Amino acid sequence: MKIKALNGFKDIVPGEVELWQKVEETARDIFARFNFNEIRMPILEKTELFARSIGEATDIVEKEMYTFVDKQITMRPEATASLLRAYIQHGLHVQKPIQRLFTIGPMFRHERPQKGRLRQFHQMDVEVLGTPNPRVDAELMAMGAMLLEELGITVSLEMNSLGCPVCRPGFREALLDFIEDRKESLCEDCARRSRTNPLRVLDCKNPTCREQVEEAPSIQEHLCEECGEHFQAVQDGLQQLNVQYSLNKFMVRGLDYYSRTTFEFITRDLGAQAAVGAGGRYDGLVEKLGGPKVPGIGFAMGLERIVLLLQQQEEKAEESDRIDIFVAGLGEKASEFAFPLAHTLRRTGLLTAMDHEGRSLKSQMKQANKAHARYVLIIGENELEQGAAVLRNMETQEQQEIAVSDSLSSDLLEILSPAQKS
Ligand code: ATP
Ligand code: MG
Numbered sequence: 047m048k049i050k051a052l053n054g055f056k057d058i059v060p061g062e063v064e065l066w067q068k069v070e071e072t073a074r075d076i077f078a079r080f081n082f083n084e085i086r087m088p089i090l091e092k093t094e095l096f097a098r099s100i101g102e103a104t105d106i107v108e109k110e111m112y113t114f115v116d117k118q119i120t121m122r123p124e125a126t127a128s129l130l131r132a133y134i135q136h137g138l139h140v141q142k143p144i145q146r147l148f149t150i151g152p153m154f155r156h157e158r159p160q161k162g163r164l165r166q167f168h169q170m171d172v173e174v175l176g177t178p179n180p181r182v183d184a185e186l187m188a189m190g191a192m193l194l195e196e197l198g199i200t201v202s203l204e205m206n207s208l209g210c211p212v213c214r215p216g217f218r219e220a221l222l223d224f225i226e227d228r229k230e231s232l233c234e235d236c237a238r239r240s241r242t243n244p245l246r247v248l249d250c251k252n253p254t255c256r257e258q259v260e261e262a263p264s265i266q267e268h269l270c271e272e273c274g275e276h277f278q279a280v281q282d283g284l285q286q287l288n289v290q291y292s293l294n295k296f297m298v299r300g301l302d303y304y305s306r307t308t309f310e311f312i313t314r315d316l317g318a319q320a321a322v323g324a325g326g327r328y329d330g331l332v333e334k335l336g337g338p339k340v341p342g343i344g345f346a347m348g349l350e351r352i353v354l355l356l357q358q359q360e361e362k363a364e365e366s367d368r369i370d371i372f373v374a375g376l377g378e379k380a381s382e383f384a385f386p387l388a389h390t391l392r393r394t395g396l397l398t399a400m401d402h403e404g405r406s407l408k409s410q411m412k413q414a415n416k417a418h419a420r421y422v423l424i425i426g427e428n429e430l431e432q433g434a435a436v437l438r439n440m441e442t443q444e445q446q447e448i449a450v451s452d453s454l455s456s457d458l459l460e461i462l463s464p465a466q467k468s
Contacts, residue, residue: 054157054165056350065353069197070150073170073347076193080185082146082172087128089152093120099127099331101302103243110155121154124301125171126328126344127335133175134337144176150349162319162351173344178329180276183307183343184283190311190323190345191289199355201322204294205309207277208245209269210329214305217268218244228258245298251318264295273306280307303328307343315358316351323347364418369397370462371421372414376407380425383450387423390455396462414440421462423448437461 051057058066074084093113100106100123112121122128129149132138138145150170157163172189174182187203194201209217221244229237233252240247248259269277284291291309299308308326316322325345332340371391375384384400391398399417401410407424414422424436430450437458438445448457 052165054159056164056166062353062357065356066349069349069352069356070170072196073148073150073193076189076196077148077172080146080189082148085129085132085147085149086151087122087125087132087149089121089154090119091122091128091131093118095127095131095335096120096123099130099301099303099335100124101243103239104246104302106155106301110157112154112156123155124153125149125151125169125346126173126301126303126331129171129173129344130175130332130335130337130342134332134335139176139338139340142176144174146172146174148172160319162316162348162354164350168349169346170349171344171346172325173342175332175342176340178276178327178341180279180307181283183280183327184287184289186325186343186345187284187291187309188287188289190325190347193347194311194322194352197352197356198359199313199322199352201311201313203289203291203309203311204297205280205291205307206294206297207266207269207273207280207306208298208304208308208326209265209273210305213268213270213273214265217263217265220263220268221245221248224259224262231255231258243302248296248298259296262296265298266293266295276306299324299326303331303334305329309345311347313351313355315355319351321348322351322355368418368420369399370419371396371398371423371458372410372417372419373398373400373423373425374407374410374414375400375425376410377427378404379427380430383430384423384425387455391458394455394459396459421458423458425450 096111097107106123111123113119129147133145148171150168152166152168154166156165159165172186174186191203208214225240225244225247229240231254232240232247233250233255236247236250236255247255248262250256266277297308297310304326306327306329309324310321311323312320313322323345325343327341327343329341332338332342373384373388375381381404388398388400399419401413411422419440422438422440424438429435433450434447435450436445437448448454
């Protein structure tokens with residue numbers, strides 16, 4: 047029996063790998079323009095690193111991590127925690143007061159595999175450590191937007207502020223009060239977690255939870271003065287850089303370490319896997335991991351989702367310049383017959399091509415392939431004499447004989463039009 051790759055784990059084979067290379071090259075180019083340096087970390091880390099940074103009551107730590115239980119080590123589910131661990135371990139803050147770092151590599155989460163959701167997936171992750179300046183928040187979002195724009199991917203940018211340890215407790219209380227009355231109607235996860243992590247209820251994807259929190263208090267109205275000013279300054283920065291965005295009071299992100307700015311790049315073209323990238327500020331996290339009191343902000347983009355979007359675009363482009371039928375006449379007599387036939391087919395509305403140069407079948411098939419023809423009608427001289435031609439479906443490679451009669455063009459139209467409508 048053949049051994050296959052694990053469910054949710056994928057090979058990237060020639061034909062697809064070129065797109066990955068394009069995305070990575072574009073990212074490296076943009077990151078360099080914004081003055082970022084690369085860093086690479088190991089895949090295995092101590093489990094505690096993720097429990098302490100991402101948070102115990104999160105989806106990732108509760109149920110998505112690949113952990114070797116007997117050894118207390120975990121395959122990294124994201125890059126930020128490892129990157130900060132390395133930053134602290136190597137004293138990078140001493141070398142440079144502001145570090146701008148990026149890393150690209152595989153991450154591991156045990157979730158249900160779907161289109162755009164794998165168990166081994168890849169992130170491009172960027173982090174700026176050492177400054178609370180709201181301009182950096184705007185600059186980072188602008189960089190993400192620039193990268194996606196350069197790749198030809200359309201997204202919307204949504205953002206929010208989660209406040210800080212001064213103002214979040216007040217909001218948390220207001221939210222807890224609000225949730226308390228509606229607890230019965232929340233999903234199992236939210237009901238269980240509402241005490242430990244009430245903010246997560248706000249971005250639960252369950253439709254009934256969504257409905258329940260529609261009128262929930264907004265964190266944006268609970269920000270302390272400093273956080274309010276920071277939030278405003280980030281928005282001013284985005285406006286200065288001409289970056290389109292919208293505010294989303296429900297966006298709290300699935301990781302506990304965020305403070306103030308959070309944001310997501312959202313696509314409408316991947317169904318439930320809507321987030322192409324996401325990030326935010328985490329001003330207390332370096333300290334929490336045993337490092338200096340250094341603020342930070344970063345984001346991660348998912349390579350699989352970007353590559354999927356690029357593939358969908360390619361397919362659409364191919365679809366739009368396809369032709370319906372290539373009429374291949376072999377020899378003078380057959381070409382003589384094909385010439386007015388092509389004209390009739392065009393009159394019925396079919397996108398039709400033919401060769402006038404008397405080329406070989408092989409060469410005409412090549413032309414048909416290049417034009418992404420859905421069908422090729424092969425008319426040979428002998429067949430013509432016997433009143434038959436061959437119709438080849440280029441998608442399925444199936445061939446059928448078709449009678450050369452007065453109704454040939456309407457017969458063809460009938461065969462070709464079902465796919466035509468789709
Ligand atoms: P989602 O809401 O889709 O589960 P997330 O909030 O868990 O995303 P993050 O932890 O913020 O995602 O990771 C940043 C990016 O990494 C996501 O926006 C997405 O593009 C990508 N990503 C996350 N999990 C996966 C996965 N299992 N498979 C593929 N890409 C992923
Ligand atoms: Mg997730």
